[in-house]
Amino acid sequence: MDVASFDMRWEIVGPGWAKLTWVADNQVLEMTTSYTGHGLQSLLQAAADLRHGSSASLAWLSDEPHAHVFVFTGAAERVYAQILVVPDEYAEDPWAGAQRRWAGRVPVVALITAAARMAQTVLDQYGEAGYQRAWRDMPFPSRELAALQRERS
Numbered sequence: 001m002d003v004a005s006f007d008m009r010w011e012i013v014g015p016g017w018a019k020l021t022w023v024a025d026n027q028v029l030e031m032t033t034s035y036t037g038h039g040l041q042s043l044l045q046a047a048a049d050l051r052h053g054s055s056a057s058l059a060w061l062s063d064e065p066h067a068h069v070f071v072f073t074g075a076a077e078r079v080y081a082q083i084l085v086v087p088d089e090y091a092e093d094p095w096a097g098a099q100r101r102w103a104g105r106v107p108v109v110a111l112i113t114a115a116a117r118m119a120q121t122v123l124d125q126y127g128e129a130g131y132q133r134a135w136r137d138m139p140f141p142s143r144e145l146a147a148l149q150r151e152r153s
Contacts, residue, residue, distance in 0.1 A: 001104040016136035035136040037062030044144035047115035078105040116148040
């Protein structure tokens with residue numbers, strides 16, 4: 001499936017917990033994540049990797065014990081994205097029993113733009129200090145956001 005419109009939203013829903021909303025055309029997926037995997041930073045780094053020409057990248061959102069793993073491959077103008085759910089990220093083989101929740105081809109520019117916009121919205125809402133308080137003392141991923149914003153200029 002080739003995606004025409006794409007967006008992501010990040011909402012802190014409690015101390016150390018957030019909800020990621022993934023919107024691809026008319027499909028909306030919501031997933032919860034905890035601070036332990038520092039998911040926002042992971043998504044921004046994956047977008048930056050793709051922007052810098054990597055043909056594959058990975059982002060990990062911990063949901064203790066579950067996790068959502070974003071696998072991005074074959075990047076050129078579009079990247080094939082898969083969202084997998086691993087049932088127990090702490091297991092000896094965390095991939096055992098993994099199931100695909102979503103798959104499609106997303107324009108790389110749309111992914112980068114959505115990731116940067118998502119993070120900037122969080123920063124505007126909380127500020128760095130507020131984010132750190134809400135995110136169990138984990139710092140806001142300023143470096144990753146700045147790198148994406150420089151790339152888009």
